[in-house]
Amino acid sequence: MTLLTVNDLWVRFPTRQGVFDAVRGISFELGQERLGIVGESGSGKSMTGRSILQLIRKPGVVQAAEISFQGRNLMELSERDMRSVRGNEISMVMQDPKFSLNPVMTIGAQLMEAYLQHNRDSRQNARNKCIEMLEAVSLRDPERVMDAYPHEMSGGMGQRIMIAMMLIPDPKILIADEPTSALDVSVQRQVLSIMDRLVRDRGMGLIFISHDLNLVAEFCDRVLIMYAGRIVESCPASKLREAKHPYTRGLLNALPRLDNPRTHLEVLQRQDDWTHAALEETQ
């Protein structure tokens, strides 16, 4: 079942030197699956995630033939209708919980706000629901966490709280924008597996945005490789090693591998025509 269809998406920023296109006409579909979007800094992967939620800050502009969620074209919704989609239907976890949680509000208040925004319920029920959710992300002593402030939490705890907060209204799609980049390697796996389990159990669609090819290959069903605002390659995660595009090949060759150690890692040689190349469909 297709949850999300993105068709010819552009994200543009007018600047003094002319219009800068951060995302240049990309199209993809998302079902109840885990879709990885990989690319270097500035390749437009985060912009893609944010434009789905219509959260590109001014003066940025989002243009698309369609961004439909379960048959509804989000491009045609009013800001008010879009608000009932955000959080409720499509949610997003961001990079660093140190910055993505409000420092002067208790965690409980922030969680309850996420729930009560889309559900008419008593505060007591909301609180219980939040505590349940905190347990679901394997946080010990959720009662204490509810009354704590973000600065009292570690990075891993913070990110689990973010995941809990974003999943409380029961959305259909979760966009995870570099959710583990700010975490210790040892905590990364833990957070990812919690997220993975919840997303699977709820039959959600996951868009996993990352610059880490290995991580994406491991945790996703399908991978999109972005370069300079375009999707240059799309393939099942299991077939990533057989990728054809020279950019993807270059990235793979630049990574050290345990099973095939080499004395020299290749340096990625960029070619101008990648920027202009059209989407190469390898699916």
Place this chain on the structure above:
Amino acid sequence: MVSVTSQPEEGRKSAPFPAWLRKFLTTCGSIAATMLGLLLVTFVIGRVMPIDPVLAIVGERASQESYDAVYHQLGLDKPLMVQFFYYLWDVLHGDFGNSLLTARPVSQDIARVFPATMELATLGVVIGMFLGIPMGVLSAVHRGTWIDQTIRVLTLVGYSMPIFWLGMMGLLLFYGILGWVGGPGRLDIFFEGLVPSVTGMVLVDALLAGDMDVFWNGFSHLILPASLLGYYSLAYISRMTRSFMLEQLSAEYITTARVKGLSERQVIWGHAFKNIRVQLVTVVALSYANLLEGSVLTEIIFSWPGIGSYITTALLSADMNAVLGGTVVVGLIFICLNILSDLLYKIFDPRAK
């Protein structure tokens, strides 16, 4: 009464006081130290000023005997350290000496002029705060639009116009031509002395006496100078609010709030604004302190018998006791406002606890 719950505390022998008491005592200690420093500075200023306090009392044509008598009476023949301790002792007893100009104790003078300034500055800062903060927020939210530009020009005018010019133009327009407000002074002469002075603040005294006629007359006199001071502090407050707010609005937790599906109003007031309260407390406290000591020009133009004009007049006539007394009071206000903002800081920012 010793409660049972304090038992675990007993194990720590090094802490004879509970934590709150220790914190309180530390605060008191730092206030005392600051006050001492302030008094030392004012004392030294009083001594190094090239003004002969004896001459100011006895006059130029006094005989050497009467000069020496007063010199001895003032304790000027004693060492500087001893003089300082006398000064300290007097100040601690609320004695700043007598004013040459009014021939009354300085403490009485200050008790009379300070409430007038307080009334003016308080209303001024309230106006500045209640208009300035929303204007700053609005300006930040609509950054770069005509709303932002209008607010910024308005505040720039408030910042750069000389307050005496604005004051005279205000008097000319609202008092002279339109007749909407009362003129200079705190009350029309007809209303003076109608209510007993309890706090020294006309509006409060009128309310205490339940005399609404006096209240409204006092208000009509107060509103123009207070608005002027309000406009001046509004300029500062709204500019600071704008820049604090811009910083917060680009923070990542704002995106989180939007992702949750919150409305723009909830995002701005429920999330971003909560984070600038701490900084705003400092800004508002600072502008309040400025108004309390620095509204000399406004007080002179509006014949407002406040502490600003009191100190200035005293300074111009070499009335050092009055100047030092006024300075100590102003310093005390600064210290108090600082403590207050520290306190609010702890309430608004959980990280400061």
